[in-house]
Amino acid sequence: MARKLLSYGKPDEPDQTSPMLTRTSPEVRQAVDQTTDSACLCLETLVNSIDGIVWEADPRTFRFTFVSEQARRILGYAPEDWLEEGFWEAHLHPDDVGLAIEHCTGWNAQSPRRCHEYRMVARDGRAVWLRDLISIEMRDGRPAGLRGIMVDISEHRRLDKEEARREIERLSLYDGMTGLPNRAFLHDRLAHALKAAERDHSHVALLAVDLDRLAHINEVLGHQIGDRLLVAVAERLRGAMRGADTVTRHVGDEFVIIMEDLANPRDAAVLAERVLDELSRPFALEGHEVNISACIGIGIYPEDGTTPLVLIKHADVALHHAKEAGERNYQFFCEEMNRSSTERLQIESNLRLALQRGEFHLVYQPQVELETGRITGMEALVRWTHPELGMVSPARFIPIAEESGHIIEIGLWVLREACRQTRRWHEQGFEGLQVAVNVSARQFRQDDFARQVRAVLEETGLAPECLELELTESMIMQRPERVVAVMGELRALGVTFSIDDFGTGYSSLSQLKRFPLDKLKIDQSFTHDIGTDAGTAITCAIIALANSLRLRVVAEGVETTEQKRFLIDNGCHSMQGYLFSRPVAASEFHALLLMHRVPLAV
Ligand code: C2E
Ligand code: MG
Ligand code: MG
Secondary structure, X not given: OHHHHHOOOOOOOOOOOOHHHHHOOHHHHHHHHOOOHHHHXXXXXXXXXXXXXXXXXXXXXXXXXXXXXXXXXXXXXXXXHHOOOOHHHHOEOHHHHHHHHHHOOOOOOOOOEEEEEEXXXXXXXXXXXXXXXXXXXXXXXXXEEEEEEEEEOHHHHHXXXXXXXXXXXXXXXXXXXXXXXXXXXXXXXXXXXXXXXXXXXXXEEEEEEEEOOHHHHHHHHOHHHHHHHHHHHHHHHHHHOOOOEEEEEEEOOEEEEEEEEEOOOHHHHHHHHHHHHHHHOOEEEOOEEEOOOEEEEEEEEOOOOOOHHHHHHHHHHHHHHHHHXXXXXXXXXXXXXXXXXXXXXXXXXXXXXXXXXXXXEEEEEEEEXXXXXXXXXXXXXXXXXXXXXXXXXHHHHHXXXXXXXXXXXXXXXXXXXXXXXXXXXXXXXXXXXEEEEEOOHHHHHOOOHHHHHHHHHHHHOOOHHHEEEEEEHHHHHOOHXXXXXXXXXXXXXXXXXXXXXXXXXXXXXHHHOOOOOOEEEEOHHHHHOEOEHHHHHHHHHHHHHHHHOOOEEEEOOOOOHHHHHHHHHOOOOEEOOOOOOOOEEHHHHHHHHHHOOOOOOO
């Protein structure tokens, strides 16, 4: 049988001289011709010792013509059993029968080798995974020989499965991008940490760390850099930890650190400082120097919560407060924060009815041309007076309205009211007065924003050149192509645009040039700092930038004559601030207009 296996002879002509032999040299042929029965025996021993089922089959009927002894060891069936017709198909695992069909079709000279993996059912009922390496001999375009070796790979499969299970487990507990433990891990770990702390009467601190500006970096530098930044941040956070701390990636750009076994809750502040320091160093990513900062909210067990969910929630509330307080700071949770979260909910639910109830009104703050002292325009600012909450500052409710979507209705109301009032002042003899209206990101993103503005202008009869829309840097940097198109459409009507709070965002000169802008408004924090080195330098730089882009500059928040003097000396065009007037109701503004009809002396 072994001789037959090694020959290339047709299976139904087993003892013919094989073509292989005709291809070999006379010496070899002679040597083979002299093959004795004992050589055959050796060969058979060799075949049977191979750790796999060596087989040969008829390429037309697929019936086995030879199966090595290993078949008995691996599957429990004697080699003779295999030679029965239909044996292989009958012992295939039911789920793998489909393979049999594939196994037996489509042979050609271009693909003379195959490898299939499938299961056969062993005599004792076990499913045995086999890797069947098959080769076919084609002669004159027809299959002439079919043989192969089946290797038992059940153990590999089991290990692969084990490996896969471990991988799935790893993926379910670790974040694929940064390799840090994920949210599921955090909950698990925190639950353990709290149990241990309860037993040992110790403290646990939870630090929720949120990166500022990641969305913006994704937008401007691309998601690849954003992703690399997250990996680099994870690396720095790991470096800042003590051995007993765990850092996890919670969601998106939020990381959570668990500090176990705290001697003193103030140690959490020390770690928070260290993390903020680490993250404030620039990151070098693919040739870009990227600067970010972070905010941290801290919750302490047991004071701020005794369950993972409550502690996480409170650390998040503290984080929210830290973010409101500005960049690069940390806050410990306190009950007062919970109160303000409740207040936030109250604001949100009341906003819904505020428009219908007529609780909003507008105030106007003059913008004064520094060279002439004339009031050239004003910024319209919304005010909300709620019967119980009292006067709610726009800085408080606008972000909530933005999140809840109420800003769309409110923004449209503000626009209509501001245009209507300005038109009235025009009619009263103050022609040319320009009104600046703040536009929120969500409002601007609406598909029909340009149409809404045009409709309001038509309805109120205000000349489009007398309407200025205040946008922010972050707003225009989101989907800039669309922003340019919407601005272009309104610009064609005559509407003008300014960038509010300029200098607090992330725009670069080359990016700014793309937008049809008219004005930059220097953020009041810089005006406030005029006199300090940084404030002075930034204000001068913004004025120079505006001049180079041929834009006008308005300084916001001008409160002192020194600031005003500095702005005049450095070529700023206009100012807005308490020095001249606070934002006032329409009737008061009218009085201001009457008073300042004659240009003021500078
Ligand atoms: P903003 O657009 O930068 O408005 C300027 C803010 O600075 C106003 O605060 C104004 O009262 C204040 N301000 C003006 N002069 C001075 C000054 O000399 N010193 C100081 N310390 N502050 C000064 P306000 O009215 O509380 O508005 C805050 C923010 O709320 C606005 O900042 C704007 O972002 C938003 N906002 C106000 N009204 C609207 C609105 O109708 N729609 C939208 N989307 N946002 C609005
Ligand atoms: Mg503004
Ligand atoms: Mg501003």
